[in-house]
Amino acid sequence: MHASIATRLRQPLRAALAPLMAALVLAGCATAPSGLPEVATPARFKEAPTAQAAPREGQWTRAVPAESQPRGEWWRAFRDPILDSLVERAVRDEGGNTSIQQAVARVRQARALARITDADRSLQLGAGAGATRQQGLDRNQSNRPSTLVNAGLTASYELDLFGRLSRTSEAARLDAQQREALLQSTRLLVQAEVAQTYLALRAVDAERVLVRDNVEAYRDTLRLTQRRQQAGDVADLDVARVQTEVSATESDAIALDRRRAELEHALAVLTGEAPASFEIRPENWTTTLPSIPAGVPATVLTRRPDVAASQAAVLAAQARVGAAQAAYFPDISLTAGGGFASPEIGDLFKWSARSWGIGALLSLPILDGGRREAGVQNASGQLDEALADYRAQVLNAFKDVEDQLSAIRLLQQQAQVQQTAVDSARRATQLSDTRYRNGYISQLDLLDARRSELRNQRQALQVKAAQYQAAVGLVRALGGGWEAPASVGAAATPAERSSRS
16 A cells, blocks of 8 residues: 555656756766867968978968967068157057057956856855844744844855856856957057058158159249240140149149148057147158068968957857756755844844854756757857857968968069169150250150159059058968967867967
């Protein structure tokens, strides 16, 4: 009789515990992904300098994170003291570029959030005191209201047996690392923008000198033409043509003045200063164009800050998947409290009024409407997005470097050809001027020669400016100078990559 009753009681109990056991089994089978995906990189770039040997088939190496490697003061390779000063003013701790200040603030926020998350893994200790006015419900006592005064300490600690808290804390720490990498990316971006804006300003300075020299040349031609018109050798039409060239060239010079003012104002903002108090005097363009050495390894891309940020985002997403999967396990909390309680405040701290208690709480939802499953799916979706972003960052990094390397190579060829065109146009102008003064050619021939020379000289300056911009662009694409990090080329395990990140 008793056995049959016990059997009937155990059957509903087993049915009630079945979902719990299934949840625990599923949680035990669930494992969070770990480590970064393998990214194979070519040992050399396709658009490398010609002195570099072409990569052989199968010449690939594993990319090892090297975002902590120093990027150096790459701008000093241009050997321009004014550029050095501008970059230092932009990245200084006090003041400086506002984008860097914003990135620094985001890093502080991320670090604070990481500390807040870590606090959940620590012992929680609190103190409290209170007074309760209540009416007794015990029929053996009077129904008169009574007062209970209490004071004491409480302590609680959650056992992280299944890694939910540790994975959440790890994700927050990796978020902070991502912000730190983005801060480095912002610094590099600001340095590159300062260099490119300054070099563009110097290119405009050189073009202004060239255009104004041509204005003076046209004015000399205008004076000569006016004298010849007064002598009756040429018609008023010739004077009008030269005056047109003088005014048109002066208009170009004024447009360059406007462009220079805009670049100077942009530099002021990049350095965190007001344009009204900022000035860069026009000077000759003496900045050195750095030469790119042959043999730049593709593994230098591992120190790019945006790639490092994507790596940290992938590892953080993996940790969040593990935290979501740990929700299938029960939460176990230990609690303890101790203090004093007394109906009289004068007796509150007497030894006889002491009270204490300890406890343990285990909680696990049985039916949650699919909340935990949706949480795992959401975390997995975020991980897939982070992986896709990481691959995209790596591919874009290769594209950026190849673009700049090809630009440097082709611009060098273009500069040589363009210089030949400048020399030929200058020679043609000299011959045309001599022949015009001796009356062998018309004024239109001379004006055409001058326009051709000016056009080719300005084109040569633009090609030169593009070479400097490409050099800075390559630095930006490589994540710093083109020296290889010390740790590149060596293989690393996923655990080592995770610890570095």
